[in-house]
Amino acid sequence: MIYSKEYETMQREDLEQLQVERLQVTLNRVYRNVLFYKNLYDEKKIEISDIKSLKNLASLPLTSKDDLRGSYPYEAFAVPLRDIVRIHSTSGTTGTPIVVGYTKNDLKIWSCLVARVLSAAGITGNDLVQIAFNYSQSTGGLGFHYGAEQIGASVIPASGEEVLKQIQIMKDYRSSALVSTPGYALHIVSILEENGMDPQELNLSTGLFGSEPWSEKLRTKIESKLKIKAFDNYGLSEIIGPGVAFECDEHNGLHINEDHFIVEVIDPETLEVLPAGMEGELVFTTITKEGFPLIRYRTGDISSIIEEPCECGRTTRRIKRVSGRTDDMIIVDGNNIFPSQIEAILFEIEGVEPHFQIILNREEGLDVIELKVEVSSNLFVFDEIRKVQSFQQKIQQQLITSLGLHAKISLIESKSLGRTRGEKIKRVLDLRKL
Numbered sequence: 001m002i003y004s005k006e007y008e009t010m011q012r013e014d015l016e017q018l019q020v021e022r023l024q025v026t027l028n029r030v031y032r033n034v035l036f037y038k039n040l041y042d043e044k045k046i047e048i049s050d051i052k053s054l055k056n057l058a059s060l061p062l063t064s065k066d067d068l069r070g071s072y073p074y075e076a077f078a079v080p081l082r083d084i085v086r087i088h089s090t091s092g093t094t095g096t097p098i099v100v101g102y103t104k105n106d107l108k109i110w111s112c113l114v115a116r117v118l119s120a121a122g123i124t125g126n127d128l129v130q131i132a133f134n135y136s137q138s139t140g141g142l143g144f145h146y147g148a149e150q151i152g153a154s155v156i157p158a159s160g161e162e163v164l165k166q167i168q169i170m171k172d173y174r175s176s177a178l179v180s181t182p183g184y185a186l187h188i189v190s191i192l193e194e195n196g197m198d199p200q201e202l203n204l205s206t207g208l209f210g211s212e213p214w215s216e217k218l219r220t221k222i223e224s225k226l227k228i229k230a231f232d233n234y235g236l237s238e239i240i241g242p243g244v245a246f247e248c249d250e251h252n253g254l255h256i257n258e259d260h261f262i263v264e265v266i267d268p269e270t271l272e273v274l275p276a277g278m279e280g281e282l283v284f285t286t287i288t289k290e291g292f293p294l295i296r297y298r299t300g301d302i303s304s305i306i307e308e309p310c311e312c313g314r315t316t317r318r319i320k321r322v323s324g325r326t327d328d329m330i331i332v333d334g335n336n337i338f339p340s341q342i343e344a345i346l347f348e349i350e351g352v353e354p355h356f357q358i359i360l361n362r363e364e365g366l367d368v369i370e371l372k373v374e375v376s377s378n379l380f381v382f383d384e385i386r387k388v389q390s391f392q393q394k395i396q397q398q399l400i401t402s403l404g405l406h407a408k409i410s411l412i413e414s415k416s417l418g419r420t421r422g423e424k425i426k427r428v429l430d431l432r433k434l
Ligand SMILES: [Zn+2]
Pocket: 248, 249, 250, 255, 310, 311, 312, 313, 314
């Protein structure tokens, strides 16, 4: 179902006109109210009144997480603190967190945008939506919570309960939709299997997964194991949280809520704007946010824009599923490699779990790559040396054939790479910098 038909199926010219108008209002607001933007534009001699079309947007400087850190905690807010009614923040695992503030109106818009995400996945007022994101400073939990309430669904805020409790709730309360990371859904699958439980005992029919890149193969696995339809969605706390882009029934790219966000894709090296279809870094400009607007914000997420119209009837453009992050990219012998490419190869090999870690080291001036791969516990006993070796060679050969990547393979037992609820396995461990 299309939640906001008026906007989601708007004629392209009308949508672009709306974007320009909203962009101009936002630029005026940030120039007046946020010192960071005033200084930035004054310094670069930018007249915001010159921004008259979407094409002009590229003449504005890009912004990044590092720029925002200087504004910690509230300096980048475009309204007085008394008008802010909710405060979230990024995890801050890589430095000072980014604090995001919402006005009442921002929250209203946010709920409607998440309602679009849920509606596109077929969620209605009859659904029981179990949210397994932490209700914390991060935006996943509360973002989906109010979006689901917006469409009248019954929300089960399971939040940070441990996995067996989550499964119990899912079974007893007859949850029909699960909202979590794809990795967590996979974790539920393995706990169900371990405890000899049949997914058919559950009433689950839909999964909404996001907040980490995942592959088409992983989707197929989750769908077949949990007997559900799985939908990808995209968002990040700095922009608004969940509700930036989402999949429709076509499962062919994620529709961007373009009446609220302008998307660009840039070359992360040259910073040039790339045409549709070309892969690069996603850059977003918020055009309706009052509390914490962002202009040309670099997300670090890798994707590309799909311009072709979608079968579903929405006229908004789509982005391809995010394939990785610029800071996850490994450069080996001049080739750019993303962990998601390795994941896709591992999926082809029987008995390998899609859990792995890449360890980069330098020995005698050369880069050495080790790949720690979890294998199913029933595959073999680890003292069967010959079997282990032939299995390692198989993975090694696949990596060379597909990616030209020479790596040392270490097979480890299932679940030996540390992971807890909501926490992601650190995909890349780069020891070269230490
Ligand atoms: Zn569509």
